[in-house]
Amino acid sequence: MKIIVTAGPTREPIDPVRFIGNRSSGKMGYAVAAAALRRGHSVVLISGPVAIAPPAGVKLRKVVTAREMLADVRSRLPWCDALVMTAAVADWRPAVCARMKIKKTGEGALLRLKPNPDILKAVAPRKGRRIFVGFAAETGRLRTEALRKLREKKLDMIVANDVGRPDSGFEAETNRVVLFSAGGEETQLPLMAKTKIAARIIKWIERRQSRGVMADNCACAERAESV
Numbered sequence: 001m002k003i004i005v006t007a008g009p010t011r012e013p014i015d016p017v018r019f020i021g022n023r024s025s026g027k028m029g030y031a032v033a034a035a036a037l038r039r040g041h042s043v044v045l046i047s048g049p050v051a052i053a054p055p056a057g058v059k060l061r062k063v064v065t066a067r068e069m070l071a072d073v074r075s076r077l078p079w080c081d082a083l084v085m086t087a088a089v090a091d092w093r094p095a096v097c098a099r100m101k102i103k104k105t106g107e108g109a110l111l112r113l114k115p116n117p118d119i120l121k122a123v124a125p126r127k128g129r130r131i132f133v134g135f136a137a138e139t140g141r142l143r144t145e146a147l148r149k150l151r152e153k154k155l156d157m158i159v160a161n162d163v164g165r166p167d168s169g170f171e172a173e174t175n176r177v178v179l180f181s182a183g184g185e186e187t188q189l190p191l192m193a194k195t196k197i198a199a200r201i202i203k204w205i206e207r208r209q210s211r212g213v214m215a216d217n218c219a220c221a222e223r224a225e226s227v
């Protein structure tokens with residue numbers, strides 16, 4: 001399969017030296033890309049700024065902001081069979097990015113933010129038969145929020161992670177996730193290495209893809225019989 005994986009944070013500039021960002025290290029997304037490569041898939045990894053090396057064999061696209069990530073996902077979407085959105089995309093960006101470094105005045109400062117585009121929602125109308133997998137980073141109401149995002153973002157599966165604990169979510173080597181599929185499956189995984197969770201996600205995508213192919217073959221056979 002041809003798979004796009006997004007990873008890492010996005011950075012939204014305040015001025016030439018400052019930005020709004022988040023704690024995503026890229027570990028989860030890079031593990032998904034590595035797991036897909038190990039299974040023989042072609043992988044484009046669209047990554048925000050991280051400090052880890054990309055897996056050998058991946059086609060790496062480096063981006064900084066949410067809007068750059070959206071542009072890259074959009075332009076590569078026609079190529080892919082599956083999109084896995086592991087990136088922690090900033091939901092807001094500063095309404096204005098100052099051209100020069102903002103000077104310290106000794107006073108407080110207010111930063112006006114405006115919403116960033118939602119990448120998954122933006123590409124949903126062009127989903128077609130592609131498999132879309134999202135992540136939900138939650139600190140409470142994990143199931144409710146994950147199911148809402150699964151529905152609203154028109155995903156085939158969402159990987160809900162509890163990011164309020166030190167051993168899961170951002171920066172950790174391990175993660176604690178529940179997989180919710182659009183078909184109603186719910187799989188709670190124990191605390192596991194991100195590499196193991198990544199392999200489970202890729203396996204799920206492969207199964208989902210082969211079910212789709214089988215359904216196509218059955219439909220073809222039925223059509224042939226009725227001719």
Ligand code: PMT
Binds near residue numbers: 090133134171
């Ligand atoms: O990088 P690590 O340190 O290993 O940490 C991994 C992780 C915690 C970042 C990862 O496991 C994770 O949870 N990624 C999703 C983070 C996130 O943005 O979650 P969300 O619930 O805010 O977003 C839901 C989904 O919408 C995500 O698939 C996200 O990529 C996508 N999204 C979000 C905002 C936006 N503007 N556009 C989007 O497409």
